[in-house]
Amino acid sequence: MKNILIINGPNLNLTGQREIGIYGNISFIDFLDKLNETFQGLNIQHYQSNIEGELIDKMQQSMFEFDAVVLNAGGYTHTSIALGDAIKAIDIPVIEVHISNIFSRETFRHTSYLAASCIGTISGFGLDSYRLAIEHLLKR
Amino acid sequence: MKNILIINGPNLNLTGQREIGIYGNISFIDFLDKLNETFQGLNIQHYQSNIEGELIDKMQQSMFEFDAVVLNAGGYTHTSIALGDAIKAIDIPVIEVHISNIFSRETFRHTSYLAASCIGTISGFGLDSYRLAIEHLLKR
Amino acid sequence: MKNILIINGPNLNLTGQREIGIYGNISFIDFLDKLNETFQGLNIQHYQSNIEGELIDKMQQSMFEFDAVVLNAGGYTHTSIALGDAIKAIDIPVIEVHISNIFSRETFRHTSYLAASCIGTISGFGLDSYRLAIEHLLKR
Amino acid sequence: MKNILIINGPNLNLTGQREIGIYGNISFIDFLDKLNETFQGLNIQHYQSNIEGELIDKMQQSMFEFDAVVLNAGGYTHTSIALGDAIKAIDIPVIEVHISNIFSRETFRHTSYLAASCIGTISGFGLDSYRLAIEHLLKR
Amino acid sequence: MKNILIINGPNLNLTGQREIGIYGNISFIDFLDKLNETFQGLNIQHYQSNIEGELIDKMQQSMFEFDAVVLNAGGYTHTSIALGDAIKAIDIPVIEVHISNIFSRETFRHTSYLAASCIGTISGFGLDSYRLAIEHLLKR
Amino acid sequence: MKNILIINGPNLNLTGQREIGIYGNISFIDFLDKLNETFQGLNIQHYQSNIEGELIDKMQQSMFEFDAVVLNAGGYTHTSIALGDAIKAIDIPVIEVHISNIFSRETFRHTSYLAASCIGTISGFGLDSYRLAIEHLLKR
């Protein structure tokens, strides 16, 4: 469990800029630096795309280069059967994370096509959700 | 309110060619010329993609170069939570338009994941829906 | 397209007085004056009733005296099959308008028994929704 | 069973004029004359209103002057709990009729708030639905 | 319109015996005699089966020997797509009748897979529902 | 809190006459006399209409002449978004009352488009529901 890929989906490139009350005001790039500092023995990389199919591409490729994936699929969480299929297709562990507490938002955010194919879900802890996911991966 | 971007979603590149009974027989490019003629003081630009994530990319970038967006997301209107999130993430006004009257078509076209994040919706007036959206933007 | 009737439904007689955050603070009578000023060649008249059946009566009669109707049926939009039938029964164009963005309010306001019988819908632009409807009628 | 009131609801004043494919091209007044001719011993009267509450008023009063009611509530059939309550409140027989076959039209016309309080329903026989209702009343 | 077939579905062979409060206490055979007396110029025949497929067989054959069908499909009304298809497959008129008022009974009796393929429906008038159906057929 | 208007909706003019098992056998006029006797310092007035829109009219006007409204909207309780909007539009307190216990009747009576805009609801205590509403108004 040494190489870990964080995959961020739509609009997460704006983290730190948009809807600060919900997503916080730190950019993901700054946060990634801190994360790599915290977990010194690990190689944590990051990929972001707004395109559903590119997330699927990356998810498929991840199994050749990484030991695990931490996935925040943003709005695609609730609509993408295809991304859920990609998770099932690879055999490294995937953890679903969310910055905001999806259960205290609109009803259409309370479902996930991804969760059933992941190990588990961490939702609502701001950017710390990503750190917790990695904490668990180290433990496995 | 001087620079306005029209974003067209999937299959709208075929306007004037496909299902003429529903969408009319004028191409969007020809229509755009007329629109720029009508609104001489304005700079109206146009972007089209069939890729949901590229529409999100463009929506995000629009706030740096444009004063408002007129959005026809086609079939993604009814399925894209991610595009709705992109609209919420930017702070220029966005108006949802539809060429056809979506309420006289299939039930799955009667809902919108975008409308709640837009100023308002104009639906059913053929290509004139776009002109009305711009008429309103001028008024604001 | 010279004689146009605006039909306003329940509680729209209070426009300018009630729920100002949603409906604005200009009375409809004042707004109508401005509208007639703007569209000088037109004869724009106005009818309001809180009674569903009187709206149906007026809708039926409109076809003998007017060239088009702009209809804001307020709360009846979401419950009146009978008013929708009246629209279908006449052969002049009818446009559905709403002052507020009905898609950003309660779920029961997201449906319309009228829209399928109208040319189209304009929703969310404040009183300007009425002007846009007339702009389109001029164009036809 | 001598005095019979036919109550017609919204838009049925247009029978013979509107949507002729569905409702036929004979006016209700002409039809009523024929009906009185056919049933010579009976006193068949007719009331029409587009206003739900006036239909309720009439329904309530009918029990003092009539022996039975034949009711075509048009679009209110599917939305008026209050009219259904009025039927339950009186103790003369009421028969629900429809000119068109409501089961071959839109789904929202397949339910009735009135039927459970009536003796029965006759639907789909054009204006002959009214005659059949009276045929049955004579038989009782 | 001379030869008319009445098709009765499941449990209607028990009319006059079972659930008398709902279905009355006259047997269908006795009623049929009266019916033939009433309509002297007509040839009214009767077929009953508890087997859905035999009702379909008879419905198919009816078009070669009869001018119209009066159908009471009993419990199959609410569950038989196949019988509805048979009605659509023949080109003589079919009328749906019910002895009881199906709208004042269980919710699962409020729908019909047959009604949309019939001319119309007559429900709730006891055995008189059959007579009314024939009255209409004579009128056509 | 001195001038109180009781607004009664459809079929409540028949109180004391219809469905006595549910609504009791005292007429509302007699009851109103007793109520005025009980609350001697108050001016309790009464308005009834079977017409939805007239109830809306009265609700709107009430705020100029009364300090509070006690509303029994009968069957419109469950279907009238427009009446609910009228309550929201005025700024005097409105209390929803029902004579019968709406939760022990048909399912379609278990919902209310009005309750969310009222202070509260009192349901099931016969005519005493009205007295309790006024008791509360005195307390405020």
Place this chain on the structure above:
Amino acid sequence: MKNILIINGPNLNLTGQREIGIYGNISFIDFLDKLNETFQGLNIQHYQSNIEGELIDKMQQSMFEFDAVVLNAGGYTHTSIALGDAIKAIDIPVIEVHISNIFSRETFRHTSYLAASCIGTISGFGLDSYRLAIEHLLKR
């Protein structure tokens, strides 16, 4: 309570042969012999058909020859309103039994159109469900 009829519906002729994990591997005929041995004073007979209407026929006739019916309607349990009506039409007690536990199988097997017309239901005990039903009949 001496003559008891067991009615078995579709596919139960294959008991002992098909889906042995669910239905066991004893044929129903062998089981019936044991049953008659167990209950020596009784006359237990058996009828099986895959045809819904023949089950209805038998159910109707049973009341003339039997004191009670034990019914396993197989797949028709969840779809046959007509068979439920037949049970209501006869006045001897009927008990619904199932070999498998219908609540641990597909959702569409969790409902029954028959249960409400039977005395009770016994489900999940393999062939012993039949014996328990007869045990109860003896007790009545």
Place this chain on the structure above:
Amino acid sequence: MKNILIINGPNLNLTGQREIGIYGNISFIDFLDKLNETFQGLNIQHYQSNIEGELIDKMQQSMFEFDAVVLNAGGYTHTSIALGDAIKAIDIPVIEVHISNIFSRETFRHTSYLAASCIGTISGFGLDSYRLAIEHLLKR
């Protein structure tokens, strides 16, 4: 009608402390004192538990010591079939009360498993809801 038991369900022990905007800032014990002062001839007692089954126990026992029950079952109102059964099992009158207006809160609070077994419901008047319930009990 002399001995009255108030039964309060989960979290109502915190009244006056929690979510003051919704539940007010007076403790229930203080309120009870006032209530006993107001109704001097009565013996009003109070029981609170967070445990569903203890509320059922108390409800069952109440019929031996009390003439009526005023019940605020808090969150169990919407989920407890068992408590509803307990109300049906006793034969003294029970009134359902709520401090807040349950219809202006989350959708899952708009239903009640208790209401149909109570005389009636009083909801939305703050602690005054309890007083109104007792006012009615005195009247009976």
Place this chain on the structure above:
Amino acid sequence: MKNILIINGPNLNLTGQREIGIYGNISFIDFLDKLNETFQGLNIQHYQSNIEGELIDKMQQSMFEFDAVVLNAGGYTHTSIALGDAIKAIDIPVIEVHISNIFSRETFRHTSYLAASCIGTISGFGLDSYRLAIEHLLKR
């Protein structure tokens, strides 16, 4: 199969006293005596609680002292996922019983969170449902 525990849920302590039309007029204690008489070689014990969690406690402990459980969870049948989990957690057989026929009562009683974890269900035979359950346990 010698030691059997009967677990009774909410309100079943009132058997013989409440709603006699539904539950009969024999107390459970008297019935238990008869049961022990009938099954002389067995040790049949009984536990009742109105508290969901105590039923779970008892269910968990039962596996150390008993060979099987007969469970009537009353109103918790339809709402308790937690009790269903407790059944799954133990490895002695559990049979679900109901005194009344739950399918002929309210719709919310037609579902069970317990049935899928039990061997089977016996519903509708009065107190005899318990005896039948034990009959089956003896057979296993």
Place this chain on the structure above:
Amino acid sequence: MKNILIINGPNLNLTGQREIGIYGNISFIDFLDKLNETFQGLNIQHYQSNIEGELIDKMQQSMFEFDAVVLNAGGYTHTSIALGDAIKAIDIPVIEVHISNIFSRETFRHTSYLAASCIGTISGFGLDSYRLAIEHLLKR
């Protein structure tokens, strides 16, 4: 894979005669001849019945005489749990076919109780759907 049985359900005996726009104008018998010509090494037989239970009978027997079944269950596709059970009960391959494209017809034709028990489904290719099914069987 030599002996193949085609089982056709309700109304398919009318193929070539009814609703020609949907089902084509060739009779099934003629088509069968062509099919046997095309697949010269095979023995393709045909069975048709309008009776659900006879289709079940045939399905059960097929496994003794045939190597595979091609099934078009017509309207029973969407309603027959019992026929689905029969497919599961036999161990030769069954393929579901439809002449018309069931997804472009009424919503109630979009579900199938049979598909999950078959190898696969071929729908929408006219009579060619049968040929394709046999093409696949040859391949296996």
Place this chain on the structure above:
Amino acid sequence: MKNILIINGPNLNLTGQREIGIYGNISFIDFLDKLNETFQGLNIQHYQSNIEGELIDKMQQSMFEFDAVVLNAGGYTHTSIALGDAIKAIDIPVIEVHISNIFSRETFRHTSYLAASCIGTISGFGLDSYRLAIEHLLKR
């Protein structure tokens, strides 16, 4: 019917590698070679993308270069209105295929936004589904 394009959607690039129990262990490229061998006179090409919008692009372009399309849209089948619109926009025949039997998998795979715009659907025959589609195209 000479040039045929196979369009494969998300995750179908992994065919032969992922979830072998469901999708088989032959790569699509190898299969395509065999297909071209089998249909020697045809020019069968193949396009795969994980990006919904690229599938739409290709679908639009296909009509200029191909005579027909065989489409397996994978997970987008159940979520993409936009892809369904693209199929409607072109006028060459499109056939929907699936490797697995979508009806024996999760419920969310039982619907298709594409099927209604295609000629027909072939589902469940492994890679042979593609061959059958082409067999049909040759026949047209």
Place this chain on the structure above:
Amino acid sequence: MKNILIINGPNLNLTGQREIGIYGNISFIDFLDKLNETFQGLNIQHYQSNIEGELIDKMQQSMFEFDAVVLNAGGYTHTSIALGDAIKAIDIPVIEVHISNIFSRETFRHTSYLAASCIGTISGFGLDSYRLAIEHLLKR
């Protein structure tokens, strides 16, 4: 953030014993010891009950003695509005955890009445879910 209470709901006292495939084979007491070892500066205590109301009691009291709560409400997660209310009533942070991945189990486990009142949710990581929750609390 020094004193932390872990509250475990129904059946979690059996952790390590029941359904080991889902919940693992370590007892919670052993796990708690490890946890206190891991987080040496913290005072982590544990409370378990199968009684919903006792969990509410404890939740209410926790705010006086603890700085945060880690809650695994087991089966009550999906049914307890009352426990959700208790969380809202206290002002220390609460984190919802689950041992198993609730999204890969039955549908009724996919909802939570608690999540919206908690900071966030951690689900699917076995007992490590608890450790991650505490990791986050330390970070705050």
